[in-house]
Amino acid sequence: MRRAALLMLLLGVGCEDYAPPPSVPPLYVSAQLVVGDSIQYIFVDRPRSPEEPRGEGFNDAMVVVSDGDSTYTYTPIYTSIRVMAFGDTSTKEDSVWLYVAHFSPRPKTTYSLTVIRGGDTATGTTTTPDVFPLLLLRFNFEDSSVSPVDTVRLPQDSTVLAVWRPVEGAAYYYAFVYNYDKRDSLTLFRPPRYLFVAVPDTALFPGAPDSLRVFPPFAYYEAPAFAWGDGNHAVKVWALNEDRYRWGILDEGNLNNAAGFFAAVSQSVVITPVKFTSP
Numbered sequence: 090m091r092r093a094a095l096l097m098l099l100l101g102v103g104c105e106d107y108a109p110p111p112s113v114p115p116l117y118v119s120a121q122l123v124v125g126d127s128i129q130y131i132f133v134d135r136p137r138s139p140e141e142p143r144g145e146g147f148n149d150a151m152v153v154v155s156d157g158d159s160t161y162t163y164t165p166i167y168t169s170i171r172v173m174a175f176g177d178t179s180t181k182e183d184s185v186w187l188y189v190a191h192f193s194p195r196p197k198t199t200y201s202l203t204v205i206r207g208g209d210t211a212t213g214t215t216t217t218p219d220v221f222p223l224l225l226l227r228f229n230f231e232d233s234s235v236s237p238v239d240t241v242r243l244p245q246d247s248t249v250l251a252v253w254r255p256v257e258g259a260a261y262y263y264a265f266v267y268n269y270d271k272r273d274s275l276t277l278f279r280p281p282r283y284l285f286v287a288v289p290d291t292a293l294f295p296g297a298p299d300s301l302r303v304f305p306p307f308a309y310y311e312a313p314a315f316a317w318g319d320g321n322h323a324v325k326v327w328a329l330n331e332d333r334y335r336w337g338i339l340d341e342g343n344l345n346n347a348a349g350f351f352a353a354v355s356q357s358v359v360i361t362p363v364k365f366t367s368p
Contacts, residue, residue, distance in 0.1 A: 113136055113348075114136060114211075114344075114346055114347050114348050115135065115206075115209040115346065115347070116133060116134070116135065116136075116150075116204060116206060116209055116211045116346070116347040116348070116349075117133070117134045117135055117136045117137070117347060117348045117349045118131065118132070118133055118202075118204055118211055118213075118344055118347045118348075118349040118350070118351065119131065119132040119349050119350065120132075120154075120202055120213070120349070120350065120351040120352070121333060121350075121351075121352050121353065121354065122154070122194040122200060122215065122217060122352070122353040122354070123194070123353070123354055123355075123356065124193070124194050124195070124196050124217050124218065124220060124353065124354065124355035124356065125193070125220070125355060125356045125357075126193065126356075127191060127192070127193050128189060128190075128191055129154070129161075129163075129189070129190050129191075129192060129194070130187050130188065130189055131152055131154075131163055131187070131188040131190075131202075131204075132146050132185065132186075132187055132188070133146055133147045133150045133152065133186075133188060133204055133206070134146040134147060135147075136348045143183060143185075144185075145184065145185050145186055146185050146186040146187070147165075147186060147206060148165040148167070148186040149165075149206060150165075150188070150204055150205060150206035151203075151204070151205040151206070152188040152202075152203075152204050153202070153203045153204075154190065154200055154201070154202050154203075155200065155201050155203075156194075156195065156198050156199065156200050156201075157199075157201075159192075161190045161192050162190065163188035163189060163190040164188065164189055164190070165186050165187070165188050165189075166186070166187055166188075166189050167184060167185075167186055168184065168185060168186070168187045169183070169184045194217050194353065195217065196217050196218065196219045196220045196258075196355055197216070197217060197218070197219050197257065197258060198216065198217050199214060199215070199216045200214065200215055200216075200217070200351075200353070201213070201214045202214070202215075202344075202351045204347065209346065210346060211344050211345060211346045211347030212344070212345045212346070213343055213344040213345060213347075213350075213351035214351070215330060215332045215343070215351050215352050215353050216258060216330060216353065217258065217330065217353040217355060218256050218257065218258035218259045218328045218329070218330050218353065218354065218355040219256055219257040219258055219259075219328075219355060220355050220357070221253050221254060221256045221328060221355065221357055222253065222254075222357060223251060223252070223253045223324070223326055223357035223358070223359050224237075224251070224252045224253070224359070225237070225238040225241075225249055225250070225251055225252075225306075225324065225359050225361055226238065226249070226250055226252050227246065227248075227249050227250075228248065228249075228250060238361060239361070239362075240361065240362045240363070240364060241307055241322070241361055241362070241363045241364070242363075242364050242365075242366050243307060243310040243315075243363065243364070243365050243366070244310055244365075245366065246307060247305070247307050247308050247310055248305060248307075248308070249305070249306070249307050250303045250304065250305055250306075251264065251303065251304045251305075251306050251324050251326065251359070252301055252302070252303050253301070253302050253326060253357065254300065254301060254302065255290065255300070255302060256328040256355065258328075258330055258355075259290060259328035259329060259330060259355070260290055260329060260330060260331045260333075260334040260335075261287065261288070261289060261290055261329040261333075261334040261337075261338060262287070262288040262289075262290065262302065262304075262326055262327060262328055262329065263285065263286070263287055263288070263326070263327040263329065263354075264285070264286045264287075264288050264304045264306060264324070264325070264326050264327075265283050265284065265285055265323075265324070265325040265326075265327070266283060266284040266306045266307070266309070266314065266315075266322060266323070266324050266325075267282055267283030267284070267314060267322065267323055267325075268282075268314075268315075268317035268318075268320050268321070268322055268323075268363075269320070269321040269322055269323040269360050270317075270320040270321050271317050271320070272323070281313050281314045282314065283314050284306075284309055284312050284314040284315070286304065286309075287338070288302070288304050288326075290302070304326070306324045307363075310365075315363075318365060319362075319363060319364050319365055320362070320363060321360050321361070321362055321363070322360070322361060322362075322363040323358055323359070323360045324358070324359045324360075324361070325356060325357070325358045326356065326357050326358075327354040327355070327356050328354060328355045328356070328357075329352070329354050330352055330353045330354065332350060332351065332352035332353070333350070333352030333353060333354055335350075336349075336350035336352060
């Protein structure tokens with residue numbers, strides 16, 4: 090769990106006063122709306138130091154999300170998950186309380202969150218990014234021609250690009266690539282289920298115009314995530330709003346009376362056959 094507060098003592102000299110340590114908020118909330126998903130999840134716990142083990146979370150809070158027209162009440166469900174730390178080859182089964190609601194957030198919509206537990210109330214607001222199309226295109230760098238992709242052959246097609254336009258309400262992007270046929274193997278991790286890359290909101294690819302965002306999803310074909318081999322692969326792009334960007338990249342929350350965040354992403358997915366062939 091992320092650090093909720095740093096307890097710093099400012100040493101005084103003689104009779105000089107020192108500043109008291111900052112107060113720790115009573116709750117930790119991890120709340121992300123995903124445009125395009127029909128099930129939404131929220132985790133509620135107390136703030137924990139990095140030295141503490143993962144908490145199961147609370148199951149006695151009231152969790153509500155509203156867009157002004159509709160209100161969605163979340164229900165706690167005890168959920169088994171498998172986790173693996175970065176750099177660790179072992180996996181372990183864990184269980185946490187997740188608050189679940191069945192609805193699909195609308196794009197470009199402001200939502201409010203209220204979490205009440207005992208005498209403590211945490212609140213926050215966030216606005217969902219717009220939806221967007223995602224294309225896989227094969228570029229011929231010799232004549233600058235472009236052609237659609239029906240099947241990706243690796244390593245020959247390692248320069249195929251995922252292309253989208255800047256998304257309204259997005260500050261950053263996460264790109265995922267995974268074997269779609271093995272998508273139910275979430276808990277296996279051997280090999281890793283997916284490749285994940287953070288993509289800034291800029292046109293980083295050489296020669297790409299500023300009006301486009303591009304990512305080469307198959308340039309990493311030697312990564313362990315591709316060890317599943319041939320099959321249908323999914324390329325997914327998450328468009329993160331400012332709140333999700335600030336938490337994930339800058340570690341800055343946006344909640345009142347709680348550590349953590351309330352944020353939103355929209356997503357687009359393309360599925361394509363992938364075959365590994367000789368160079």
